[in-house]
Amino acid sequence: MQPVYYEDFIEIKNKIWSMLDNAIKDRSSPFRIPVFICGNQDDFDGRIVVLRKSNQSNNLVQYHSDIRSNKIAKLKNNKNASMLFYDKEEKIQVRLKVECIINHDNDITKESWLKTGHMSRKCYLVNNGPGTESFSPTSGLKPELDNFEFTMEQSEAGYKNFTVIQCKIKSIEWLYLAAKGHRRARFDFENNKEHWLVP
Numbered sequence: 001m002q003p004v005y006y007e008d009f010i011e012i013k014n015k016i017w018s019m020l021d022n023a024i025k026d027r028s029s030p031f032r033i034p035v036f037i038c039g040n041q042d043d044f045d046g047r048i049v050v051l052r053k054s055n056q057s058n059n060l061v062q063y064h065s066d067i068r069s070n071k072i073a074k075l076k077n078n079k080n081a082s083m084l085f086y087d088k089e090e091k092i093q094v095r096l097k098v099e100c101i102i103n104h105d106n107d108i109t110k111e112s113w114l115k116t117g118h119m120s121r122k123c124y125l126v127n128n129g130p131g132t133e134s135f136s137p138t139s140g141l142k143p144e145l146d147n148f149e150f151t152m153e154q155s156e157a158g159y160k161n162f163t164v165i166q167c168k169i170k171s172i173e174w175l176y177l178a179a180k181g182h183r184r185a186r187f188d189f190e191n192n193k194e195h196w197l198v199p
């Protein structure tokens with residue numbers, strides 16, 4: 001028997017948002033760690049990020065980053081990016097085309113920083129930004145920081161580097177693998193159109 005979302009646009013959208021919403025809470029969900037791809041015509045790359053928020057009512061997903069990471073400069077040049085998800089068990093691939101908003105030291109970052117725990121704050125305490133070359137292998141942190149010997153108060157120093165990337169979804173492409181026949185669909189939110197595609 002095929003699932004309800006096999007050939008139904010509304011059910012497909014429900015399924016996609018239930019998977020995105022679940023990924024925020026479920027650390028083992030494959031949708032929790034999508035590939036985020038951005039860049040310019042002759043220089044683009046992908047990296048894994050952790051999905052931190054999803055909101056169907058304003059078509060938005062978001063993740064956290066360090067303001068000094070290479071992707072920020074790229075996004076400042078070109079706010080258009082793409083996100084790629086795959087759940088092997090569900091046999092579902094989701095590709096998002098998004099437009100990014102970089103949030104730094106504003107109400108959005110304040111709200112997310114408050115929810116960022118002691119362990120996760122460590123990433124934002126590195127002296128030199130992600131991607132900085134080093135003479136020797138390094139985490140970028142002093143040993144005491146690596147060993148979590150810092151208080152919650154000391155972790156506040158990381159806030160100046162903390163960034164929330166909001167990704168406004170322009171379109172979603174869905175691919176479902178099934179023995180009876182794969183199904184593929186595209187949802188364009190800019191003109192509110194839905195299409196079936198040959199998988």
Ligand SMILES: Cc1cc2nc3c(=O)[nH]c(=O)nc-3n(C[C@H](O)[C@H](O)[C@H](O)COP(=O)(O)O)c2cc1C
Pocket residue numbers: 033047048049050051063064065066069070071072130131
């Ligand atoms: C499991 C996993 C989760 C990650 N989560 C994030 C994240 O949420 N945000 C982020 O900026 N980088 C995250 N990274 C690191 C990125 O993949 C990447 O190495 C880093 O952002 C620097 O790349 P860039 O400067 O080109 O963006 C994660 C890596 C892994 C393996």
